[in-house]
Amino acid sequence: MGIPVGMISAIYSFAMTTGANRVVRGARIEHVCGDPGLGPEKDYAYGMRIVRKALEALTVPVSGPTLFDPHEGPAEEAVHAS
């Protein structure tokens, strides 16, 4: 039985095109789970939102590459590149 993986990446469309099934939008390549520019508290809160979204993704059934965007509401089915 497979183990669900929440892949957190700033380049999320690419992750989906190349087959990752549960993709979580990260902040930026250089700082994926958070943003130092926000100051320590907001940085941590942002990172926490991303991680929570990733854990939520693990609990959702998916049928193919699906984006979980911590900036938005519930998970959206992939509208991927092509």
Place this chain on the structure above:
Amino acid sequence: MRLEVGSFPVRSISFGPATRWADGRLTVDKTAALAEVRRDPRVASADLHIAAPGDSVRIWPVRDVIEPRVKVEGPGQCYPGICGRDIATVGQGRTHRLAGMGVVEVSSVNWHDAGGDFVETYLDMSGPFAEMYPYHRLQLLGLVVEPDPALSDESRNDAVHRAALVVADHVARATAGLTPPEREVFELGPCDPALPRVVYIWGVHSPQAMSGSLTAFCTATYGLTQLTPPWILHPNEVIDGALTGPYRTAFAMSWTVANNPLFLDLYRRHGRDWNFLGVIVLRTEWTTQHEKQMIANQTAKTAKMLGAQGAVVTWDAGGNEFIEVVRTIQACERLGIKTVFLTSEDDATDGAPTMLEPLPEADAIVSTSFFKNVTLQVADPGPVSRVIGLERKVIHRGSGVGLHGGADSALPTAGPLPPPWRYDDHYGFGSQSCIE
């Protein structure tokens, strides 16, 4: 914009009492040239060496190879904007070039100190490794230059590159009052409106992401290396050096940019096979999906607004920079612009796709073969009689800012050496490819 380019072929270089060009022979007044270089107090040491085709010589570390070009009429300065040079828009009037030669910038200065990107290129002038590159057919004037080590990394980069440009200007100016043996006029003249309209989308690496700096040294557009929106250049600006190298491979040098055969053929067949609209410089290594997609959309939109019906696309980098390039291609195709992509390929082991992000819209690809020298099974270049530059070459970089765990290890430059990591014929100089 009309530009007349006068070419002065160089068939030999020697040192002599005065810098002059006559009948293909370039004589260089070494003392005078180095005196100009040393006017910059940031330069700690400088020396000039000559390498001719067929010589048993190896040049290391090669930061750039620059074709000497100088304005003799018209605004601005060739290789504008970089290293504090004149920022006037170039591409008009008359430019003289020394054809068949390059000034090689040889220095231990690395691009930046943030890690990840290192100067790796070395050049041979004879042997099978040499023959993989266009430089073994050029007469080369090597400037071995080191800056004051106390300077910041950006100042050190600026100092050594400026020194190479000073040498290039010095030799190019020898042609100032002379009549060029060969002349060519470059302009985007009016042409048959039925001809298809094409652009060249030129992907260029920005060091901004890897260095964490807006002003790190690298391939530049009027001296700017930072991530910028799509930038339209008249092809004459490229001929006058507005887009310079270098980046990290032997094919990403100022010389290969100015002599890019894809660009030149596209230009020369304007009015015959197509209506060449110009160049769109696409800076790469944006670091979020949004930025990458946005810049792809905007580049395609720019091409569309220019009226492009077709586009050739190249890039000079690796890794995630592929994403904005391929998505630019996708965006162009979705706007009805027919694209051709010239690129190298990644590892094909076990049938893996050789494009980082394969998209069906990228349906017309010309392959310049695998980019890794190890995949190309390039044999280690053998020993040479003479070295221009450093006597030892780092083979494995250690921990900290390097590429491998552990300490640096180095080999004598003159002995057999592993080839650099990347080959990567960005502009299709050669016929090596892949097939399936």
Place this chain on the structure above:
Amino acid sequence: MTEPLRVAHYLNQFFAGIGGEERAGVGVSTRPEPVGPGRALQAALGDAARIVGTVICGDNHVAEREEAAVAAIRRELEALRPAVLVAGPAFGSGRYGLACAAACRAAAALGIPAVTGMHPDNPAVEAHRAHVLIVPTAESATGMQAAVASLARFALRLARGEALGPAELEGYVAQGKRRVWDRGRPGYQRALDMLLDKLHGRPVVSEVPFHAPDRVTPAAPIADLGRATIAMVTTGGLVRKGNPDKQVAANATRYHRHSVKDLEALTPEGWEAYHAGYFNHIVNRNPNYILPLSFLRDLEGKGQIARVHEWMYALPGVSTPVAMARQLGHRIGEDLREARVDGVLLVAT
């Protein structure tokens, strides 16, 4: 006059004239002569070769009992001793395509070269092209003549022991075996030729054919996070400070696993990034950006997840070939399965 080369032909129940869908469960049988389209195939082969037997099987039989069917086909081929097997053509039919691929596999096990034909969009193509020689055909049997001619040409060459050239030149479906090849003309000229062709609506053959990346069946979701053990993996090149384990910064050939058992968070005193593909300094100041330990400990403390798995896995993803990444991922997955981990957070840079 040499003996004609011996050819075996594989057909499904429909093309063998046994029946349609209702007979798709029929088992393996052999007839000692060309059958159905085999007659056209024989004509195309001419005197150089002779179809010595047609092996027939129902598509559903192969689909439902593949190993048994393959073994039976193999036995028939052993008896026929052909110099080559031709399977199909299957055109657009997915199940027939898969069955033809299975028949080719049976032949391969005996060292008998084999070729099949089907439409490039047949699902069997993506699944099997790497190890089965497939010639492209039309989508429907209206393309039978062309398909049979193509199959016959390849069959004769294979039967004679000829090595085939690259797919792009020979016309068979690319098998993912890309190799260095000198195309004789500089890339820039080929690019401009391709541009002209495309602009004038002429067909273009890409030097890099499009192949969609692999898809993986998604794992079932976690029912109850509060009872879940979550593991962390990063391709961001996380290393212990000073890189005592000498992890490389690119082109990974291994991964490192580290215990986070006694850690509440990753600190810059203990950890840093060592990855040649992005600016490492920001992660150096806060390594949790690429391995979210601080966040998961927080949630663990609140009972939102049961526990953070003791072991985390790190490697530098940049410049790592896909084939290597597959292997490393597989081993990490096995480790995590053995450890009964319920879910994974994978951070990529």
